[in-house]
Amino acid sequence: MTPGHVFVVNGRLEKLGWDAVVIPTDAPFSVRSQWRAAAGLSESDDWRALRPDGWGRGSVGVAARRNLPRAEVWFVDVVAHSPHDAARAARRAVESVARHAPERLRANAHDAGRDLPLVAVPVLGTGGGGHGASRSALLHSLVAELGTAAENESVDVAIVAVSRSDYSALQQVRRDAGVAPALPRDLAQRARQLAAPAARGELALFLGAGVSMGAGLPSWAGLLTSLTAVPEVQATLGGIDPGGLSSLEQAELLQVVLDEHHDPRALGRHVARIIEAADARPSLTHALLAGLCVREAVTTNYDRLYEDAVRAAAPAPDSGDPHDVLSVLPWGRVQGDRPWLLKMHGDVHYPETIVLSRSSFVGYDSRWKPVGSILQSLMMTRHLLVVGASMTDENVLRFAYEVAGLREELARQVPAHRQAGVLGTVLSLEHAPAFERLWQGRFSVVPTAPDEDRRPLTDEASEEEKDARRRRAARSLALFLDTLALHAEGEAEHLLDGRYAPARGGDQAVLIERLRGAAADARRLATHDPAWQPVSDSLARFGAFEGPAEHARR
Missing domain, CATH: 3.40.220.10 (Leucine Aminopeptidase, subunit E, domain 1)
Structure with missing residues (x-):
C-alpha cells in the first residue's frame, strides 16, 4: 500500500x-x-x-x-x-x-x-x-x-x-x-536546486496540456475525439472518418468542413464548449505551481485553471475585482509587480483565437509572432520550467531552437561571453533517454516518474496498466513540485504576523510589535500622502497586517 x-x-x-x-x-x-x-x-x-x-x-x-x-x-x-x-x-x-x-x-x-x-x-x-x-x-x-x-x-x-x-x-x-516527500534522492536534489532560482524570482513557467489533464480536461487526442463526437461536426463530416490523419491534419479537416458549412470561428466555439462543459477545478499541480508566486508564465492551454489557482492564492485586491491580481496576455498589459500569464494558443473566452488546426500553426507567425517573441525573451532571461508539455509543439520547438542557436552563435563569436547554463528544465512524466539526449545542453530533462516505471511499457500492456502508470507519474510530479515549493518559500511572509510572534519571544517579539505598529502608521499616512504607500506595501509583504489588530493597530 x-x-x-x-x-x-x-x-x-x-x-x-x-x-x-x-x-x-x-x-x-x-x-x-x-x-x-x-x-x-x-x-x-x-x-x-x-x-x-x-x-x-x-x-x-x-x-x-x-x-x-x-x-x-x-x-x-x-x-x-x-x-x-x-x-x-x-x-x-x-x-x-x-x-x-x-x-x-x-x-x-x-x-x-x-x-x-x-x-x-x-x-x-x-x-x-x-x-x-x-x-x-x-x-x-x-x-x-x-x-x-x-x-x-x-x-x-x-x-x-x-x-x-x-x-x-x-x-x-x-x-x-x-x-520530505517520498522521492528518490536525486529527484529531491533536483527539486531543491530549482527552488533557489524560484526564491530569487528567476524562474518562469511554461505549462502544457499535461497540467490540465490532471484536472480532468482532455488531452489533444481526447479533444479531437470529443470534437468529432459533436452532432453538428459529425453532420458536416458527412461520414468521413478523420482517424487516419495526424492530429494536426484531423483538426485541419474539422476546420475546413466547419468553415464550409458555418463560419471560421465554429471550431473554436466547439472547443470552448467542450472545455467549459467539463466544469473542472484547478488540480493539485495547478495549486502547487500557483504557490510558487512566479511572476511570468506562458501556456498553450485554452482553459483558465492556472488563472483560477493564482487568483485563489492571491490576497483580495483593493479594487475587489479578482481579475486585478493577474494580467492575461496578449489581451491585458503587464502592470507593476502583478504576475502575468501569456496564452500562446488562445483562450476559451475568446474562441476565435484558439490555435488547433494545421493552418493555424502554419500561419502562427503572421498572426501571433510577437507572442512567440515574449516566450523567447523568457528563454533568454529566465530559467524556464516546462511542466506538462511534451515539447512537440512545432512553434515552441522553433522558438527554442532559434534561441539555442543564437546563444551558440554568440558563444562562437565571443567565447569569453559564453552564457552558462541551459534555457530551462523540462519535467518529463516518463523516462526517455533519447529525448534527454536530444535536448542536452539546451534544456535539462528531469524524469519525475517513479523508479518502478523506468522501463517502457510493452506493446501488450493493457489500458488499465497505462492508466495506472499515468496516475503514478502525475503523483510523482506533484511530489516533486511540493518539494520545490517547500524549499522555495522562506520565512519572510509570516515574519511580522502577530499570530506567530509569541512563538519567537524575547527581542524578536518586541521588534515585531514595533514594526507592525510602524506598518499601521504608514498605511494611515498613505491615505493622505502617497509617499508612504511603498513603505506600507513593503511591510505588508512580511505579514505585518496579518493577525491580531492590537498588534498592527489597523
Whole structure:
C-alpha cells in the first residue's frame, strides 16, 4: 500500500479538485459562511440540510446530503482543549474519510486521474476552533497528525492555507520537522536546486496540456475525439472518418468542413464548449505551481485553471475585482509587480483565437509572432520550467531552437561571453533517454516518474496498466513540485504576523510589535500622502497586517 503524503497549498478549498473535503464546525453545528462554496451550498441554502446524523460534541461525519458529484463533504468538531487535541480531531476526520467507503473513494480518485484519493482540509482549529493564538503549536501538531493519517490510510492530504502567512509558516514547520516527500534522492536534489532560482524570482513557467489533464480536461487526442463526437461536426463530416490523419491534419479537416458549412470561428466555439462543459477545478499541480508566486508564465492551454489557482492564492485586491491580481496576455498589459500569464494558443473566452488546426500553426507567425517573441525573451532571461508539455509543439520547438542557436552563435563569436547554463528544465512524466539526449545542453530533462516505471511499457500492456502508470507519474510530479515549493518559500511572509510572534519571544517579539505598529502608521499616512504607500506595501509583504489588530493597530 502506497503511503500518502501531506501537501501544502495556498488557495481556497473551492478552487481545488479533491475527492473529499473536511469542513470545521462545532458541537451545535455552527458552520461559517466562508465554507459554502466548498460544500456546494448557495447563499440561500441552510447548513442544517447537511448536518450528519447523530451530530454532537467531538463528532466527525459525512454530510447528510450529497451536494457534489463524485466528491464527499465531511464535517469535524474542532473545538478542543489544546492545539494538539484539535490536530488529533483533524487526524480522526481524515481516518474516517479513508475508512468510510474506501473502494468508492479510490475509484473516484482514479477516474479523476489521481493515484491516491486527495482529502482537502483548511488550517483546522485556527478560527472557531479557538487556537488561533497558539497558531505555531497548532501547525506543528497538524503537520504531524495529518502526516500519520496520510501514511497509515494511503490517502493524500492537502492543507489549503487561504493566507500567504499561514502557507509560509506551514512550509517552515515542515522544514523544521524534516518532512520530505517520498522521492528518490536525486529527484529531491533536483527539486531543491530549482527552488533557489524560484526564491530569487528567476524562474518562469511554461505549462502544457499535461497540467490540465490532471484536472480532468482532455488531452489533444481526447479533444479531437470529443470534437468529432459533436452532432453538428459529425453532420458536416458527412461520414468521413478523420482517424487516419495526424492530429494536426484531423483538426485541419474539422476546420475546413466547419468553415464550409458555418463560419471560421465554429471550431473554436466547439472547443470552448467542450472545455467549459467539463466544469473542472484547478488540480493539485495547478495549486502547487500557483504557490510558487512566479511572476511570468506562458501556456498553450485554452482553459483558465492556472488563472483560477493564482487568483485563489492571491490576497483580495483593493479594487475587489479578482481579475486585478493577474494580467492575461496578449489581451491585458503587464502592470507593476502583478504576475502575468501569456496564452500562446488562445483562450476559451475568446474562441476565435484558439490555435488547433494545421493552418493555424502554419500561419502562427503572421498572426501571433510577437507572442512567440515574449516566450523567447523568457528563454533568454529566465530559467524556464516546462511542466506538462511534451515539447512537440512545432512553434515552441522553433522558438527554442532559434534561441539555442543564437546563444551558440554568440558563444562562437565571443567565447569569453559564453552564457552558462541551459534555457530551462523540462519535467518529463516518463523516462526517455533519447529525448534527454536530444535536448542536452539546451534544456535539462528531469524524469519525475517513479523508479518502478523506468522501463517502457510493452506493446501488450493493457489500458488499465497505462492508466495506472499515468496516475503514478502525475503523483510523482506533484511530489516533486511540493518539494520545490517547500524549499522555495522562506520565512519572510509570516515574519511580522502577530499570530506567530509569541512563538519567537524575547527581542524578536518586541521588534515585531514595533514594526507592525510602524506598518499601521504608514498605511494611515498613505491615505493622505502617497509617499508612504511603498513603505506600507513593503511591510505588508512580511505579514505585518496579518493577525491580531492590537498588534498592527489597523
